[in-house]
Amino acid sequence: MQIPLPLQFVNLLASLLLLVVFAMLAQRRILSLINLFALQGVILSLSTFVVAYSTAQHHLYYSAWLTLILKVLVLPWLLHRLIARLNVKWDVETLINIPTTMLVGIALVIFSFNLAAPISQLSQGITRGLIGIALASVLLSLLMMLTRRKAISQVVAFLSLENSLFFAATSATQGMPLVVEFGIALDVLVATYIFGIFFFQIRETFDSLDISHMENLKDDNA
Amino acid sequence: MNILPIDVASGVILLWIVLGLLGLALQRSPRVICSVIFPFGALVSLLLAATGLWALSATPDIAVLPLGLPDLPFHLRLDPLSGFFLALLGGASFGVSLYAAGYFKAMAGEVLGLLCLEYHLFLAGMALVLLADDAYLFMVAWETMALSSYFLVTTDHKIPDIRRAGYLYLLIAHVGAIAILLSFGVMQGGHGVAAYTFDAMRHAHLSGFWSSTAFLLALFGFGAKAGVLPMHVWLPEAHPAAPSPVSALMSGVMLKTAIYGILRVTFDLLHAxxxxxxxxxxxxxxxxxxxxxxxxxxxxxxxxxxxxxxxxxxxxxxxxxxxxxxxxxxxxxxxxxxxxxxxxxxxxxxxxxxxxxxxxxxxxxxxxxxxxxxxxxxxxxxxxxxxxxxxxxxxxxxxxxxxxxxxxxxxxxxxxxxxxxxxxxxxxxxxxxxxxxxxxxxxxxxxxxxxxxxxxxxxxxxxxxxxxxxxxxxxxxxxxxxxxxxxxxxxxxxxxxxxxxxxxxxxxxxxxxANAAPSWMLLTPVDTERASYSPVYFLLAVLGVMLATVWVVHRYYHGRLRSAPAWDCGFPAQNARMQDTAEGFGQPIRRIFEPFFKIESELPSPFDVNPKYQGRSEDRLWYLLYLPVRRMTEKLSGWVSLLQHGHIHLYLTYTFVTLVVLLIFV
Amino acid sequence: MMLNMTQVPAVLFQLTQLLLVVLAAPLLTGWVNQCQAWLQNRSGAGILQPYRVLHKLFLKDAVIAYNASWLFRITPYIVFGCMWLAAAIIPIIAVDLPFSRAADVIALVGVFALARMFIALAAMDIGTAFGTLGARREMLVSFLAEPALLMVLFTASMISHSTQLPRIVAAFTQQQFMLYPSLAFAALAFLIVLLAENARIPVDNPSTHLELTMIHEAMILEYSARHLALIEWAASLKLFAYFSIGIALFFPYGIAEVGHWSGLPLAIFLLLLKLLLAGAGLALFEALTAKMRIFRAPEFLGTAFLLAVLGLLIHFLLRA
Known part of the structure; x- marks a missing residue:
């Protein structure tokens, strides 16, 4: 059975997406984390382009351009500016050590591949296996949120989660209505701004971005 | 009369027992034991290996011995599976017995005589395990094997650590044996004594639940013998404690009898x-x-x-x-x-x-x-x-x-x-x-x-x-x-x-x-396109290339060689202590897999004049699994011991109450 | 595998490849060193320098330590033989070499392991602090790199349904073009393994003799003259073999078929081109990377291992 070439390309990009998520999971430095996030954006917009081309849906071109501008240029730029102003280029401290995280990651991949197997069989041709990868990326991003200590890396994890969902949407259902996508893009942008403001607030209160300080916020009498 | 492989195999077992007894009888002349009995035992092993090979291609034989329980005489069966493991036993024990002939030379006579008996009983027990065709004989052989190896492990019983290792071994071996026995009980399915033959079990079709139960019990029992996690703790204690030829047999052959057991039960009796x-x-x-x-x-x-x-x-x-x-x-x-x-x-x-x-x-x-x-x-x-x-x-x-x-x-x-x-x-x-x-x-x-x-x-x-x-x-x-x-x-x-x-x-x-390729030199398990491996060509190629290199180097250059002290890196006080010890060599692994070990180490301070380093890596399972079980057992036995007061009247009361309770129920 | 008339060209191809590889391997090392020199703004010693070094070493008297055993003396020959043989299995200029039937990819990994085991044992033979240190580190690197390499090769085997390298190459070149996402993972893992197994930066540094950082050099510290020459040559062969594996798995186009003598010049030309590019790439990578602490190495290699496993999983998911 010969798969059409555009789909092969989407498959390849999907695997690269997973690879990048894994790289983010293994990454210790915030700066590289943001660069990886930008790379993820590139992959995402490329795959959207390919899907747009192969299914001849014009609105997907817009969303590909949107992804490219927002997730490759604007958000990484914002994050770069943020860490420059917060002066947090230091290593990410993880809660669990990295090899263990990776092993858990592999387990999650197996889990989500199997979880997605029945769904893939329902949908026709194009999406076979892609949902599994997208689901794995979502779970891995969640794992990254769980294991990171610093607020910034959690935000990156959140954005990567959004990317994975977006990937699932474009590759599996050939895109959402353009209005919805614009809405989500706006949401993400606003969210990043708000997170930025939060970071400054957190740092002013605790002198650090380590979210473990927030544990002190709970009621002492409890 | 026609001699069948099974006759030879039974003969071998008998010979081994006789040799062992002879060894015991000759304990005053240790030299005879070493230079006659052990080598002879080795020859017998070789015979067994040949028999095993023979049995691989022969049709399965069955023999019924006039021994055993009244309704359940001993059944023997030699099929290819048994034959394969008999060949393994024979092949390995030939080498080990030859070695033992030299190894035990320094041993005192009385100890040696006893050891010779235990050693050959051990071999005979293993062979009998492989031949047994009913649960009863299997258990008898299994216990012979376990007990004789226990005595072999505790040859140096004056050392407390060895006694402790032997005890642990015996304990786990018996927990395992009980599980195997129960497994046979499940497979027999309550069909009377005659159903304890493997043949009956083979044809008894158990329901899914019971066959799984039997499988789990057997896996536990044989796993305990084989050293499968988490029943492995006896292995690193008992193997070092035993004399080396015995360790060799235990590790090389005895563990395989457990593998044999798993294969026999899973495939032959329960049909996987x-x-x-x-x-x-x-x-x-x-x-x-x-x-x-x-x-x-x-x-x-x-x-x-x-x-x-x-x-x-x-x-x-x-x-x-x-x-x-x-x-x-x-x-x-x-x-x-x-x-x-x-x-x-x-x-x-x-x-x-x-x-x-x-x-x-x-x-x-x-x-x-x-x-x-x-x-x-x-x-x-x-x-x-x-x-x-x-x-x-x-x-x-x-x-x-x-x-x-x-x-x-x-x-x-x-x-x-x-x-x-x-x-x-x-x-x-x-x-x-x-x-x-x-x-x-x-x-x-x-x-x-x-x-x-x-x-x-x-x-x-x-x-x-x-x-x-x-x-x-x-x-x-x-x-x-x-x-x-x-x-x-x-x-x-x-x-x-x-x-x-x-x-x-x-x-x-x-x-x-199927070997897809016709040649005996090329191993092709599936087909020639898929995978093939030829060790002979490989060896010839390595040797050829090596010899060619040696020849070329020596022919066109020269073979001059001289000796000098090792390079000391400008630090003349190099000594043997600067090499890695065993702990040092294993240190990276310990570091990488740190969470799995329970590590106790004492690091000396840098100013210590006589620095001493001590490190121990222990098994976490021992602490997480075995010690709690032991504590629980102790607690339980503590409760039971409450019953024990030493008053004879009280004991009589217990008996009386039991009798009454039994009468009520019956 | 009986030798008959139809197999004569194949055997000739095999012998050509054997000779070509053993003669060309130092050239590759020379090229990588030359590229490094250029990147460091030096003029460099020229790409023929490894040959001069080998010649010089062969002429010298061998000096061995007093307590060297026979193991120490035969190891260079074994290591050299193994590496040479490894190069004979890999389709470098032609597909379907007769010897690659005798040993497939698993055996290839086995050959590398055999050589490594001997060199590590020889390193411990003299009993100096450096030797054991080198042996320990080498085994540390290899116990993660070897399974990673095996998994990389398995991914390719799963795709082509064969563990023989000629079949794998044939499957990639002769079938319709396809993108294999699993191979992307495998390629990345393979790159890490290549760096680690050939004692390159960031795991090891081939040009250092600083005791705290060296691995491969620490092991061969006691070797001199012809023994050292053979080991250096074997190292070149190993690099060549790894490059060839990489080419065979990821850029196999242009490898000739057995019997097509006309295809041979093109095959050799393409091979040279690929090797030149790969060598320059390696030098560039090394110039841009810093060596990592030895205890980061397991993590680095563990990543390779996990990537390779992930590649296999992706293959299972996408069947591609």
């Missing part, structure tokens, strides 16, 4: 029905393999290291069996045959190289009086024979081509590679992960063996005893040479071995591995 049996064994096997090799890497005692390595190999075997069951259940019988072949091949290989390595440690122990590798070093100079033969074993166990360990690893990996397409997608994905774990443990095994060989034989002597060591005697060399020869031959003639194993696959799975 449920897929999760396979997955369970696969998972347990993987855990056991990684656990074993990880712990082997941090050991300082050479025999403990080998014992942990045995745990690893048992894990690999269990993986193979698990894979076979899974494939068999899903109807992929060609693959099942491939993985079964890999399993059986590996058990044969392990019997050879592990026996070789264990008897080798015996020679080292005799020569240096040390088991701690940290005090050895440089033995390649004082013990050239042992060093050369052990090198073969070390290369074989690390899975280096063209020796035997590589062949079975190759077959197992081929089974993994061919496996996609199982209906259950989780299992489908488990397969590549399992292959990765196997590859990892194989690579770690090489690490362990470089450590083992390098620290013991290479470098400078770390102690006086090592500097003055002497080489092994003639008998010992002969035994080791035989085992090393087997390692080489099994590595070079895989096609022949696979043909023999095919008879077993035919029996258990109803299918066999």
């Amino acid at each position: 029905q449920v897929w999760w049996w396979g997955v369970l064994m696969l998972t347990l096997g993987l855990l056991t393999a990684v656990f074993g090799v990880m712990f082997a890497a941090v050991q300082g005692d050479m025999k403990r290291l080998l014992a942990y390595s045995s745990i690893e190999n048992i894990g690999l075997l269990l993986v193979g069996i698990g894979l076979t069951v899974t494939f068999h259940v899903y109807g992929k019988d060609a693959l099942a045959a491939l993985s079964l072949t890999a399993t059986l091949y590996h058990s044969l290989n392990h019997a050879c190289f592990k026996s070789l390595l264990f008897v080798g440690t015996g020679s080292i122990l005799h020569a240096t009086g040390e088991r701690n590798m940290g005090r050895m070093g440089g033995l390649i100079h004082s013990m050239p024979w042992v060093a050369a033969l052990m090198l073969v074993g070390v290369l074989a166990i690390s899975g280096m081509p063209p020796l035997n360990g590589f062949v079975s690893e190759w077959l197992l990996l081929q089974a993994f590679l061919l496996s996609p397409g199982l209906p259950n997608s989780y299992i489908d994905m488990l397969v590549p992960v399992a292959a990765a774990v196997i590859a990892l443990s194989a690579a770690l095994a090489a690490y362990v063996m470089v450590k083992f060989y390098g620290v013991i034989f290479l470098g400078q002597p770390r102690g006086n005893a090592s500097a003055k060591a002497h080489d092994a005697g003639l008998w010992e060399r002969a035994g080791m040479s035989w085992l090393a020869l087997l390692c080489v031959l099994l590595g070079l003639a895989p096609v022949f071995v696979v043909q023999q194993i095919n008879h077993v696959s035919q029996l258990l799975l109803g299918t066999q591995l």
Whole structure:
């Protein structure tokens, strides 16, 4: 059975997406984390382009351009500016050590591949296996949120989660209505701004971005 | 009259028992025991090996002995599966018995006589386990094997540690034996005494629940004997405690009887029905393999290291069996045959190289009086024979081509590679992960063996005893040479071995591995396009290239050579203590897998004049599993002991109450 | 595998490849060193320098330590033989070489392991602090690199349904073009393994003799003259073999078929081109990377291992 070439390309990009998520999971430095996030954006917009081309849906071109501008240029730029102003280029401290995280990651991949197997069989041709990868990326991003200590890396994890969902949407259902996508893009942008403001607030209160300080916020009498 | 393989095999068992008794009778003349009885026992082993080979291609024989219970006489059966393991037993014990003839020379007469009896009873017990065809005889043989090996382990019973090791061994062996007995009970299914024959069990079709119960009980029982996680704790205690030839037999052969038991029960008696049996064994096997090799890497005692390595190999075997069951259940019988072949091949290989390595440690122990590798070093100079033969074993166990360990690893990996397409997608994905774990443990095994060989034989002597060591005697060399020869031959003639194993696959799975290529030199388990391996060509090519290089270098340049002191890096005070000890060599592994070990170490302060370092890596399972069980047992027995007051009236009351209660219920 | 008339060209191809490889391997090392020199703004010693070094070493008297055993003396020959043989298995200029039937990819990994085991044992033979240190580190690197390499090769085997390298190459070149996502993972893992196994930065540094950082050099510290020459040559061969594996798995186009003598010049030309590019790439990578602490190495290699496993899983999911 010969798969059409555009789909092969989407498959390849999907695997690269997973690879990048894994790289983010293994990454210790915030700066590289943001660069990886930008790379993820590139992959995402490329795959959207390919899907747009192969299914001849014009609105997907817009969303590909949107992804490219927002997730490759604007958000990484914002994050770069943020860490420059917060002066947090230091290593990410993880809660669990990295090899263990990776092993858990592999387990999650197996889990989500199997979880997605029945769904893939329902949908026709194009999406076979892609949902599994997208689901794995979502779970891995969640794992990254769980294991990171610093607020910034959690935000990156959140954005990567959004990317994975977006990937699932474009590759599996050939895109959402353009209005919805614009809405989500706006949401993400606003969210990043708000997170930025939060970071400054957190740092002013605790002198650090380590979210473990927030544990002190709970009621002492409890 | 027609002589059948089974007659010869029973004769061998009888001969062994007679030899043992003779040994006991001759205890006043230890020289006769060593230079007559043990070599004769070795010849008998060879006969058994030949019988086993013979039985592989013969039709199964049955014999009923006029012994045993009134309604259940002893049944014997020799089919290809038994034949294969008998050949394994014979082949390995021939080498070990030859070695023992030299090894036990220094022993006092009374001890030696007793030991000779126990040794041959042990051999006879193992052979009988393989031949037994009813549950009763099987248990009798199994217990003979367990008890005689217990006494062998505690040969040096004056040392408290050895007594403790023996006790642990006995305890776990019996917990296992009870599980096996229960398993037979389940399989018998309450159909009267006659249903205790294996033949009846084979034809009794149990319901799913009961067959799974029987399987789990058998896996537990045989697993305890084989050292499968978490029943492995006795192994690293008992193997080092026993005299080396006995360790060799225990590790090389006795563990295989447990593998035989698993195969017999799972395939022959229960017909391998449920897929999760396979997955369970696969998972347990993987855990056991990684656990074993990880712990082997941090050991300082050479025999403990080998014992942990045995745990690893048992894990690999269990993986193979698990894979076979899974494939068999899903109807992929060609693959099942491939993985079964890999399993059986590996058990044969392990019997050879592990026996070789264990008897080798015996020679080292005799020569240096040390088991701690940290005090050895440089033995390649004082013990050239042992060093050369052990090198073969070390290369074989690390899975280096063209020796035997590589062949079975190759077959197992081929089974993994061919496996996609199982209906259950989780299992489908488990397969590549399992292959990765196997590859990892194989690579770690090489690490362990470089450590083992390098620290013991290479470098400078770390102690006086090592500097003055002497080489092994003639008998010992002969035994080791035989085992090393087997390692080489099994590595070079895989096609022949696979043909023999095919008879077993035919029996258990109803299918066999075809050798697609017509040549005996080329192993092609599936088809020629897919995979092939030819150790003979490989060896010839390596040798050819090497000799050509030597010739060219010496012909066109020169062969001048001179000796000088080792380069000291500008630091003249180099001494033997600057080499890595066993702990030092294993340190990276300990660091990487830190969470798995319970590490106690004392680091000296930098200003200490006499710095002393101590580090111990212990098994967490012992603390997490065994000690709680022990505490619970103690608590329970504490409650029971409340009943015990010492008043005779009270005891009479208990009896009376029991009687009344029984009467009420009946 | 009986030798008959139809196999004569194949055998000739095999012998050509054997000779070509053993003669060309130092050239590759020379090229990588030359590229490094250019990147460091030096003029460099020229790409023929390794030959001069080998010639010089062969002429010298061999000096071995007093307590060197026979193991120490035979190891260079074994290591050299193994590496040479490894190069004979890999389809470098032609597909379907007769010897690659005798040993497939698993055996290839086995050959590398055999050589490594001997060199590590020889390193421990003299009993200096450096030797054991080198042996320990080498085994540390290899116990993660070896399974990773095996998994990389398995991914390719799963795709082509064969463990023989000629079949794998044939499957990639002769079938319809396809993108294999699993190979992307495998390629990344393979790159890490290549760096680690050939003692390159960031795991090891081939040009250092600083005791705290060296691995491979620490092991061969006691070797001199012809022994050292053979080991250096074997190292070149190993690099060549790894490059060839990489080419065979990821850029196999242009490898000739056996019997097509006309295809041979093109095959050799393409091979040279690929090797030149790969060598320059390696030098560039090394120039841009810093060596990592030895205890980061397991993590680095563990990543390779996990990537390779992930590649296999992806293959299972996408069947591609």
